Amino acid sequence: MKDLEHLLREHPFASGLPSAALSLLVGCASNVQYEPGEYLFRTGEPADRFFILRHGEVAVEVYAAGRGRITIETAGEGDVLGWSWLVPPHRWLFDGRAITLTRAIALDGACLRAKCEANHDLGYELLKRVTHVMAERLTSARLQVLDLYGDGSGDVV
Amino acid sequence: MLPVPYRVQRRRQESHDTFTLELSRSGSAPGLEFAPGQFNMLYAFGAGEVPISISGDPARPDVIAHTTRVVGGVTRVLSRLRRGGTVGLRGPFGNGWPLEQSRGRDVVIVAGGIGLAPLRALLYALTANRGRFARIALVYGARTPEDVLFGAELERWRTSADVEIAVTVDRATESWAGRVGVVTALLRRLSFDPANAVGMICGPEVMMRYAAAELLSRGVAPDSIFLSIERNMKCAVGHCGHCLFGPLFICRDGPVFPYERVETTLRVAEL
Numbered sequence: 001m002k003d004l005e006h007l008l009r010e011h012p013f014a015s016g017l018p019s020a021a022l023s024l025l026v027g028c029a030s031n032v033q034y035e036p037g038e039y040l041f042r043t044g045e046p047a048d049r050f051f052i053l054r055h056g057e058v059a060v061e062v063y064a065a066g067r068g069r070i071t072i073e074t075a076g077e078g079d080v081l082g083w084s085w086l087v088p089p090h091r092w093l094f095d096g097r098a099i100t101l102t103r104a105i106a107l108d109g110a111c112l113r114a115k116c117e118a119n120h121d122l123g124y125e126l127l128k129r130v131t132h133v134m135a136e137r138l139t140s141a142r143l144q145v146l147d148l149y150g151d152g153s154g155d156v157v
Numbered sequence: 158m159l160p161v162p163y164r165v166q167r168r169r170q171e172s173h174d175t176f177t178l179e180l181s182r183s184g185s186a187p188g189l190e191f192a193p194g195q196f197n198m199l200y201a202f203g204a205g206e207v208p209i210s211i212s213g214d215p216a217r218p219d220v221i222a223h224t225t226r227v228v229g230g231v232t233r234v235l236s237r238l239r240r241g242g243t244v245g246l247r248g249p250f251g252n253g254w255p256l257e258q259s260r261g262r263d264v265v266i267v268a269g270g271i272g273l274a275p276l277r278a279l280l281y282a283l284t285a286n287r288g289r290f291a292r293i294a295l296v297y298g299a300r301t302p303e304d305v306l307f308g309a310e311l312e313r314w315r316t317s318a319d320v321e322i323a324v325t326v327d328r329a330t331e332s333w334a335g336r337v338g339v340v341t342a343l344l345r346r347l348s349f350d351p352a353n354a355v356g357m358i359c360g361p362e363v364m365m366r367y368a369a370a371e372l373l374s375r376g377v378a379p380d381s382i383f384l385s386i387e388r389n390m391k392c393a394v395g396h397c398g399h400c401l402f403g404p405l406f407i408c409r410d411g412p413v414f415p416y417e418r419v420e421t422t423l424r425v426a427e428l
Contacts (some may be wrong), residue, residue, distance in 0.1 A: 071329055074336040076346050099334065126296070138344075143339045146329050147363040149270030149300040156316070 004029045007105060011052055013080050013129050021122045034058075034098035040081070041092045046083030051105045053077055056102030062093040073140065074099070080133045083124035085109025086126075158394070160200045160245025166220065167239050170195075171306050175271060176236050177212065177224040178248045178285055180246065188218030189246075192253030193278035194385060194413045198393050199223060200245030206236040206389040208408070210275035211249060215282050221246070224274040224306070224374045244341055250393040254357055255383055263292040263349040265377070267340055267368040269360020273297055273306050274384055275412075276359050280310075282386045284318035296319040298340035298364070323347070340364065344371045351376030359385040366423055369416045381416035386412050386419065 005026045006015040012145045014025060032051070040051060040058060051058075058081060059071045072094065081104075084092050090109065106119055116123030163180035178199075182188070189197075193209050200206040207229075213222030227236045237354040238244065256279075264283060268276045276295070283293055284359050299305045305324060323343045325336040338341070340360075340418075356372040358365045365384050372382050388407045391399040394410030403422035405411065 044182040059337070070331075071333070071337040073342070074325070076336070078346050079342075125396040136342075140339045140342055143341070143364070143367060146363065147300065147327065148306065148364050149298065149327065 001017065004031065004105065007054065008052070009086075011078070011105075013052055013133070017125060023117050024119065024122055025107070025112070028108040028115065030108075032104050032106045034102040034104075036098055036100055037140060038098050038105050040096040040098060040102070040104075042095050042107050043092055047082060047090045048109050049094045049095075050082030050109060051104040051106055053079045053081060055102045055103065056104075057099040058102055059099050060096050061097055063095065069095075069097075073137075073144075080130075081135050083130050083137075085112070086130055103138050158247065160198070160206070160247050162243050163221065163246045165240055165244070168239055171224060172304050175224060175226045176328065177222055178235065178238060178244070180221045180223070180244065181219055182254040189221050189249065190218045191215060191221075191249035191278075193256070194253035194275055195251050196250035196275070196390070196393075196412060197221065197223065197246050197248030197250065198390075199231075200247070201231050201234040201238075202243070202245070203418060206245070207231045207235075208236045208250070208387075208393060210244075210278075210385070210412075211386075212274040213278045213281070214287055216287075218243075224277070226243075226271050239330070239420075247393060250390075250408055253411075254282075254385075254413055255314060255355065256282060258290050259283075259355045261291060261353075263346065263354040264290050264294070265344075265372065266293070266295040266347055266356050266357045267356065267358040267360070267365075267372075268295065268297040269340060269368075270299060270304070271306075272358075272360030272364075272385070274359075276357065277307055277310070278319070278342060280314060284314055284320065287318055289351070292321065293319070293348060294312045294323075294347055295346060296323045296340050296343040297325070298343075298360070299324070299326050301328050302335065304331075313321070321347075329415040339367075341367050342370045342388055344368060344375070349375075355379065356382065357385075357413075362386070362423060368422075373416075379420070380415050382416035383413050384416055386414060386423075391419065403421040 038153045058075045061069045166181045167179040196210045209225050210222045211223040295408040315322045358368045388400040390408040391397045393408045395406040
């Protein structure tokens with residue numbers, strides 16, 4: 001079975017990190033597993049972690065009265081899930097619910113923030129990587145709100 | 158250049174606004190050979206003529222299928238046709254998807270909305286010759302679960318033709334157990350060999366630009382990414398100029414283009 005350091009090094013989020021930085025990351029990491037229907041996080045709770053999904057799918061949801069759960073995005077294998085751990089007030093803005101059996105590496109946000117404060121080189125490296133994840137999410141959200149398939153632009157006539 | 162009368166053999170409602178017409182010539186007239194990716198001009202009597210991609214099986218030239226959405230006066234008239242109705246047909250026109258160039262390679266297909274229609278003809282051709290290609294993957298984005306097209310065929314290709322299929326929707330209700338999000342997110346998760354892959358994309362132009370960018374970022378070569386571009390085709394033979402796209406006639410030089418040939422032009426808002 002691969003250890004956490006090996007798993008993290010193979011993932012694009014951590015690939016290329018110097019060994020010392022990777023070791024610091026591993027020090028804040030743990031393996032977690034969620035059954036279908038189980039919540040990884042809930043709106044308003046402290047965002048004390050983020051996740052690198054190794055297996056399974058997670059629905060990022062918001063609950064709306066009268067409409068029930070609305071899925072905004074489905075995260076899957078390989079995705080990095082969560083950036084609220086880095087941005088005050090460090091509270092989850094959405095719910096994250098496992099759709100299928102989900103295995104992930106959980107990274108402790110408070111642990112990482114403390115290490116980033118103490119080691120700005122690590123902090124800058126992590127910030128670049130989290131910013132990349134945020135940029136991808138932002139681009140996806142912008143494309144989604146364009147409602148591209150609803151305006152006829154994909155049609156011949 | 159003259160339309161040939163075809164009879165509607167079957168009409169199928171694919172979603173609330175999308176339908177398929179299966180057309181055949183009467184009597185013992187020969188079928189219509191076509192390449193996946195080509196289009197026909199369909200003439201609705203009294204309403205006008207529109208270009209529509211062929212969505213049917215290239216191995217069945219006797220049954221010409223067109224899947225389209227009701228977006229204007231002509232397509233509205235076409236949508237009202239029933240079995241036995243008549244349309245005029247000119248075609249097939251344009252080029253097709255690069256099947257020969259894809260032999261032995263991973264084929265990554267990206268469809269958005271009604272863009273799945275011309276790719277359906279491609280999937281028929283790929284699955285009929287499954288051994289000629291390495292991995293075949295389709296990532297498909299639709300507006301809502303109710304807008305997902307060709308569900309039964311997607312399932313058949315997934316289970317019996319070794320086609321990896323991932324479907325996502327922009328918006329869903331609680332009853333949808335599938336994925337929500339954009340197709341580019343699915344592309345990021347897809348496993349394939351970029352150095353030996355061909356990408357084929359059809360959908361709204363914005364979606365195609367982002368899908369092409371994602372394939373490029375994964376390492377697929379610009380000359381191995383193909384887009385089907387749909388514009389205002391009128392004559393279908395490169396004479397009238399309605400579909401002029403920079404230096405290209407979509408109807409004659411396309412509708413399928415290598416990305417490197419249209420990348421710059423796609424960013425020109427005035428075209």
